Amino acid sequence: MQPSSAVLSRAASLSRPLFVLVLLLLVSTMSVSAQRDLTLRVGAGGIVMTQPDNLDAYLGSGTNLGLDVGVQLLPVSLPGLDLVLGAGFDRFTTNESDLLLFFGEGINAATARVDDGTLALVDGYLGLRYTVVSADIPSKPYFLAGVGMYHSIFQPATFRDVDGQIIEAQTAEGDPVLLTGDEVIDTHLGYTAGIGIDFDINDTYGFFVEGRYIVVQNGDYGAAPTNLSGGVEVTTTRYYPIRFGATIRLATFGD
Numbered sequence: 001m002q003p004s005s006a007v008l009s010r011a012a013s014l015s016r017p018l019f020v021l022v023l024l025l026l027v028s029t030m031s032v033s034a035q036r037d038l039t040l041r042v043g044a045g046g047i048v049m050t051q052p053d054n055l056d057a058y059l060g061s062g063t064n065l066g067l068d069v070g071v072q073l074l075p076v077s078l079p080g081l082d083l084v085l086g087a088g089f090d091r092f093t094t095n096e097s098d099l100l101l102f103f104g105e106g107i108n109a110a111t112a113r114v115d116d117g118t119l120a121l122v123d124g125y126l127g128l129r130y131t132v133v134s135a136d137i138p139s140k141p142y143f144l145a146g147v148g149m150y151h152s153i154f155q156p157a158t159f160r161d162v163d164g165q166i167i168e169a170q171t172a173e174g175d176p177v178l179l180t181g182d183e184v185i186d187t188h189l190g191y192t193a194g195i196g197i198d199f200d201i202n203d204t205y206g207f208f209v210e211g212r213y214i215v216v217q218n219g220d221y222g223a224a225p226t227n228l229s230g231g232v233e234v235t236t237t238r239y240y241p242i243r244f245g246a247t248i249r250l251a252t253f254g255d
Helices: 004-029 098-103 225-230
Strands: 036-050 060-073 077-092 113-129 139-160 183-201 205-217 236-254
Touching: 036 077, 036 205, 060 113, 060 236, 077 139, 077 236, 113 183, 139 205
Parallel strands: none
Antiparallel strands: 036 060, 036 236, 060 077, 077 113, 113 139, 139 183, 183 205, 205 236
16 A cells, blocks of 8 residues: 555646646636636446456445536637536445355355445546537537546455354465455545536536546555455556436626
């Protein structure tokens, strides 16, 4: 686990080019007298884990909550381009049946239960969103990309027998894997990209459907995921949130 000061220093150095770009875009628009829309999005949905390998057997799917605020950067020359400040909460829970099946004969699935086994990520990000603007249709596709910090809390799962005692599982090669362990808390740099569709109800309200791809730069979440993936070093966490939500145009400001 990296020291928090080292993580923050690395994140600052990697995200600096994006913040400089955003600052330049903001400065360039100050001389343009035009009205800008301020938009709020609130949504919820599901998430699917794709990496680390075999972590889908450990955690499976989960839930996702998110919100963001966007403001037009170039309302005259490029009205579909927004600067976005957002936050999200993602939580994966143990896929107990698949986890017991994964270890096969390593444990007695009929007499074992799985406790804990969750991964939660809280994030804040800055990004750009481009919406294909057309007055002729109420649905508008959009694309987004951003960078942010992801705070993860991983609680390893524990196998217990009918008496509540911790038991060990075995890999296919017969090596013992004790899934219990201490809670792992860390913060890492992450990236998000996605596509979606906006549906306008009227000039103020609408709704959206959105899919994202998130990559979080991290070492691992402790012994359990590393053992599940056969000892291969884990370098990133990758997952897909799919979100449905509401769009509210909060205000229009400017000349």
